[in-house]
Each structure stands twice: as C-alpha cells, then as structure tokens.
Amino acid sequence: MARVIVLGAGIAGMPAAYDLKKLLGAGHTVTLIGTTEHFQFTPSNPWVAVGWRKPDQVKVPIRPSVERKGIEFIAQAVQSVDPEQNRVTLADGRGLEYDYLVIATGPALAFDEIPGFGPDAFSHSICTTPHAERAGAAYRAFLLNPGPVVVGAVQGASCFGPAYEFAMILDADLRKRRLRDRVPITFVTSEPYIGHMGLGGVGDSKGLLESELRQRHIKWITNARVSEMTADTVKVAEHDERGQPLREHDLPSRYTMFIPAFRGVPAVAGAKALCNPRGFVVIDEFQRNPTHQNVYSAGVCVAIPPVEATPVPTGAPKTGYMIESMVTAIAHNIHDELAGKAPSHRATWNAICLADLGDDGVAFVALPQIPPRNVTWAKQGKWVHLAKIAFEKYFMRKMKTGSTEPVYEKYVLKALGILRLKSGDHAEDHPA
Ligand SMILES: Cc1cc2nc3c(=O)[nH]c(=O)nc-3n(C[C@H](O)[C@H](O)[C@H](O)COP(=O)(O)OP(=O)(O)OC[C@H]3O[C@@H](n4cnc5c(N)ncnc54)[C@H](O)[C@@H]3O)c2cc1C
Numbered sequence: 001m002a003r004v005i006v007l008g009a010g011i012a013g014m015p016a017a018y019d020l021k022k023l024l025g026a027g028h029t030v031t032l033i034g035t036t037e038h039f040q041f042t043p044s045n046p047w048v049a050v051g052w053r054k055p056d057q058v059k060v061p062i063r064p065s066v067e068r069k070g071i072e073f074i075a076q077a078v079q080s081v082d083p084e085q086n087r088v089t090l091a092d093g094r095g096l097e098y099d100y101l102v103i104a105t106g107p108a109l110a111f112d113e114i115p116g117f118g119p120d121a122f123s124h125s126i127c128t129t130p131h132a133e134r135a136g137a138a139y140r141a142f143l144l145n146p147g148p149v150v151v152g153a154v155q156g157a158s159c160f161g162p163a164y165e166f167a168m169i170l171d172a173d174l175r176k177r178r179l180r181d182r183v184p185i186t187f188v189t190s191e192p193y194i195g196h197m198g199l200g201g202v203g204d205s206k207g208l209l210e211s212e213l214r215q216r217h218i219k220w221i222t223n224a225r226v227s228e229m230t231a232d233t234v235k236v237a238e239h240d241e242r243g244q245p246l247r248e249h250d251l252p253s254r255y256t257m258f259i260p261a262f263r264g265v266p267a268v269a270g271a272k273a274l275c276n277p278r279g280f281v282v283i284d285e286f287q288r289n290p291t292h293q294n295v296y297s298a299g300v301c302v303a304i305p306p307v308e309a310t311p312v313p314t315g316a317p318k319t320g321y322m323i324e325s326m327v328t329a330i331a332h333n334i335h336d337e338l339a340g341k342a343p344s345h346r347a348t349w350n351a352i353c354l355a356d357l358g359d360d361g362v363a364f365v366a367l368p369q370i371p372p373r374n375v376t377w378a379k380q381g382k383w384v385h386l387a388k389i390a391f392e393k394y395f396m397r398k399m400k401t402g403s404t405e406p407v408y409e410k411y412v413l414k415a416l417g418i419l420r421l422k423s424g425d426h427a428e429d430h431p432a
Helices: 013-027 042-049 062-068 129-144 161-176 205-215 320-338 382-401 407-415
Strands: 003-007 029-034 038-040 059-061 072-075 078-082 087-090 095-097 100-103 149-153 185-189 218-221 224-229 233-239 245-252 255-259 295-297 351-356 361-367 375-381
Touching: 003 013, 013 029, 013 062, 013 100, 013 320, 013 382, 029 062, 042 129, 042 161, 042 382, 059 062, 059 382, 062 072, 062 382, 100 320, 129 255, 149 161, 161 185, 161 205, 161 218, 161 255, 161 351, 185 224, 205 218, 205 361, 205 375, 224 255, 295 320, 320 351, 351 382, 361 382, 375 382
Parallel strands: 003 029, 003 100, 029 072, 100 295, 149 185, 149 255, 185 218
Antiparallel strands: 038 059, 078 087, 087 095, 224 233, 233 245, 351 361, 361 375
C-alpha cells in the first residue's frame, strides 16, 4: 500500500486528491493537507472586494466532501518538507511519511519586496479571500470619500488577469453607484504593453484590452516599476523598451491594489533540493522533481521560466485549466508508477482564461499556453461575464462532488480541441 500526500488544498491540490483517489482506489491512501477547513475559489476574489460576493459564497468546506471519497484530510499548515527522509512535518510537530508527495502550495506573496506594499501597509490585495474581504471593507469606507485609484501588477508579477479584472470591475461598480466621475483610475503594470499578460499577448489581447481601458477612461503606465507605496501615493518609475528609467510618477491614490510578485511558500522553499532560488518547485515534463522523483508538483508553485525577456521583469502565469492539466498528468503518472510502469503523461498546459470586466469580459484561449502555439484567440463580449459566473458555480460544485472531469466537460472541450494530456509521444496535443 502506497501513501500519497497532497500538500495544499487549493485549485491544484483538491482536484489532485480527488483524481488520485479515483485512480488508485482503496489499496492506497491519499492524504490532503491544507491550512484551513475551507477551499477558496480565488478567481472570485475581485467580486468579494467590491461586495458582489460574500466571502462565504466563494468557499466550500473541504472535509465532508473529501472524506466521503475516502481521502484523509488534515487542516494544518505543513512546517517543512524533507525529501531525503520522505517526510513532512506539520505545524503541531507531527511527522508524516510518504511514498509520493504532490506539492500544490500555490504562491507566497512577495509584498516585502517594495516599501509600503501589501494589506498590512498601504495597498489592498485580492490574492486570498481574507485579503479580498479586507479590501472590501476598505472599499466601503472609500465610497464615503472617493478619490483617485491606482490598480496594477508590480515588477516580477506573473498574474496579470486579476489586475485588469479588478480595475474594470471597480469601474463598473463605481458607474452603477454614479461615483465614477469622482474617481480617476490609473492602471500600472510591469508588462511591456497592455495585454501582454506575461504571455507575449494572446491573439489581439493588446487591442482588446487597450480599447476596454480607453472606453472606461482608465489611464495606463506600462514598463512600470513601483518603488514605494504610501498612504496617499504610489511612486512609479516608467522604463523604456531597453529597461532604462524614462520618467518618475507620483500618483495620488486613495485606494491602491496591486498584484505582487510570487515566490514559493517557506515550508517548501526550505527544501532546497526541490526548488529554484525563488522557492518554486523544479519539475520535468512529467511534473516530477528531477532530483527526488517521488515528488510531483502542480499549480502556481511550479517553476516555469518567463515566456520572454521584458524590459521590466514579468513572469509566466499559471492559469486554472493549465493547472488542471498538470493535476491529471500527475494522477496518471503516479498510478502508472504504482503499476510498475514509467511515467509517460505530460500536461498540455493549455490556457483558457475568462477575464471578467464587470459588465462584459474577454476570453483568451492559448493552446498551449507557452508559445509557439497551435491556437490563439481572444474574444470580447457580455457572454464572457456570464460564462465566468457559470464557471464559478460549476467549479465549486466540482469541488463539492469530487467529480473533477465530468463527461460533458471532457467532450465539450474535446470538441474545441482542448485536451488535458498530450497524446502519444508528440509534443503537441492532438484532438481526436
Ligand atoms: C485574484 C486571482 C484571481 C485569479 N483568477 C483566475 C481566473 O479567473 N482564471 C484562471 O485560470 N486563473 C486565475 N488565477 C490564477 C490561478 O488559477 C490561481 O492563482 C489558483 O488559485 C492557483 O491554484 P494553486 O492550487 O496553485 O494555488 P492556491 O489556489 O493558492 O492553493 C494553494 C493552497 O495551498 C495552501 N498552502 C500553502 N502553504 C501551505 C502549507 N505550508 N501547508 C499546507 N497548505 C499550504 C494554501 O493555503 C492554499 O489553500 C487567479 C489568481 C489570483 C491571485
């Protein structure tokens, strides 16, 4: 009997535990470890921050759902990982041994890299649901005394979609409240151009997002490095295409929200043999650590190089469907290893992103996410806003029921040529 531990109960970890249990059956144990009793649906956080969702509406209790499937659940942070001893140590000091470890711990948020940055200083965050809840309380106070807003993503950030979403959701909310005329909004980003997204653009994402920002009277600064945030100012150094400083901006702000750069969580980053210098888990094409091959990893915590060098550093995003494809590959590879076969499953890393812009939205499809690609398109419309609401309900239901790839999802996406696993030995995905 093998002991499999899944570390982190987020968008990667919970489906990983379900998929593994389903494939491995009763003959092996699957233990899921997460910091809290609740799964939080991170993509809904921008809505929590403007009060369109209550925090409880974007959470699912983990224990009853996973235990019903025969998965053991421990609601406690892991303190350290020791890949030499095949052991994790919990916050209460208890040690657990594993045969296979799946690391899905998401990001640590690097607010400390910029003075004045973060929810304990002068900016708000939507990266976790508790952060979004605090950002929401501050937003309600801001509405009583509105003024300039600065939103964006700092140098080294890899997750740009939520920054665009939040700027435009704020715009939509303020228009509904008839307060927009009192709120100048500036969007500040380390991307070399609007719509780059850390991906070198997706279809006409540049044209679509520039047009959306223009229509909504949102000014922007690209190639930006934020040097400091204070109670009422964001200090930004704009750079040219060679990465040289071009001009300084002192932007007045009464409400500031930036997506930070990410790094690996300390419990995992401490296992140096597993990680790159920023604490992200190094993986091979089978999602497996090359040094400790019984350690797999999926989600934001894996090391992926930037898609291209940019004048101000940006990273490559790890989006939901890409993460699910990593999870599917891992479950099949561990299943194969236990059956005495070599791992052979490789994730497609296809990206399907629905960016909600408050009253409409932009959908991006990049197959695969990292260029060169077989398919790229970006389309805009009200249907995207509705599709994102439907996706929220659908994903949270999947987490409650434990059905991680219901038949209709498989066949609808397959019809669009979107698959989770690469077929055969080819480097591309081949729709059947
Ligand atoms: C605001 C926001 C909106 C996003 N919206 C979208 C979107 O619309 N579409 C899309 O495709 N992608 C989106 N993303 C990107 C990505 O899908 C999410 O970041 C997603 O949550 C990543 O999943 P994950 O499992 O890697 O990390 P997480 O969902 O963050 O899960 C990691 C889990 O590990 C736990 N953990 C961490 N350390 C420990 C420890 N030491 N011990 C135990 N547990 C630990 C954490 O508490 C957490 O529960 C968004 C990201 C953000 C920040």
